[in-house]
Amino acid sequence: MGLDGFVRALDGFEAVLTGVAPGRWDAPSPCRDWCAADVAGHVIGELRAVEAYAAGRLEGDAEADPRSAAGDDPVAAWRAARAGMMAVLGPAALSRPVPLPWGGQLTLGEFLERYPAEILVHTWDLAQATGQAARLDPGLVRDALEPAREFAPMLGMSGLVDPECAVAADADDLTRLLAIFGRRNPGG
Numbered sequence: 001m002g003l004d005g006f007v008r009a010l011d012g013f014e015a016v017l018t019g020v021a022p023g024r025w026d027a028p029s030p031c032r033d034w035c036a037a038d039v040a041g042h043v044i045g046e047l048r049a050v051e052a053y054a055a056g057r058l059e060g061d062a063e064a065d066p067r068s069a070a071g072d073d074p075v076a077a078w079r080a081a082r083a084g085m086m087a088v089l090g091p092a093a094l095s096r097p098v099p100l101p102w103g104g105q106l107t108l109g110e111f112l113e114r115y116p117a118e119i120l121v122h123t124w125d126l127a128q129a130t131g132q133a134a135r136l137d138p139g140l141v142r143d144a145l146e147p148a149r150e151f152a153p154m155l156g157m158s159g160l161v162d163p164e165c166a167v168a169a170d171a172d173d174l175t176r177l178l179a180i181f182g183r184r185n186p187g188g
Contacts, residue, residue, distance in 0.1 A: 002113070003089065005140055009116035010082060012136060013043060013123045017078055020130045025074065029129035030183050031122075032162065034066065036129040041070035043122050044081045051085040053108055054093035114147035116140050121148075121181045124174070134174075141173045148180040 017040055025037040034042070045066055071077045094109035106114075120136055127134035152164065162182025167175050175185040 003094075003109075005116045005143060006112045006119075008137055009119040009123070009140055012140070013119050013126070014078065014082070016123050016127045016130070016132055016134065018075055019132050020074070020126070024130040025070075027129045027131075029125045031125050034125075036126055037070045037074060038066045039122055039126045039129065040074040040078065041066035041068065043119065044074070044077050045069040046118075047078075047081040047085045050108070050112070051081070051088055053096060053098050054085065054088040054090075056093075056096065114151065117144035117148040117151070117177065120144050121178060121183065124178060124183070124185075136174060138173065141177055144177055145173060145180070148177055152180045 020036060020040075025035065025040075027036045028034075029036055029039045031039055031042075048069070069077065069081075089108075089112075094107060094112070096108045097105045098108050098111045099105050100111075120141060123136060124134040126132075165179040165182060165184050167179045171179070178185045
């Protein structure tokens, strides 16, 4: 798969991010205690952390306060973080080991192949917070289900996501993905 899914997930997030109306950054999001700017800042901080890992720094610089990563212009902060990260994602960087918060490690490339799951969920979060339609790539959503099932329980144990929600047997893939991360899809 390579980075194709990761880049497509970034493109989807950027589409929603650039669609946020100026007065909507403080709107509450489905992420507990976070507003739209916090969601944007979290993802921006994660891109900066990926850049740090790619550059060989053992600790990324994801912000403790996600809103500060978004700054006064979340779109500009996103574009700068994305460009900086993409500039260092060469073969050597993608083969670097990345420690996982719950133990173990993956290469950066393996991590980024699984990372669209989180980006997709935060794309949906940002769309929900800002009154936009979340048009998520169905193939990416389907491909994100397995990594989500792998990582969400560990994120849940650390308190980073809410417990998984029950879904109907005939639920669509987006509803299933969101449920894994403790979110309910009102449209599914």
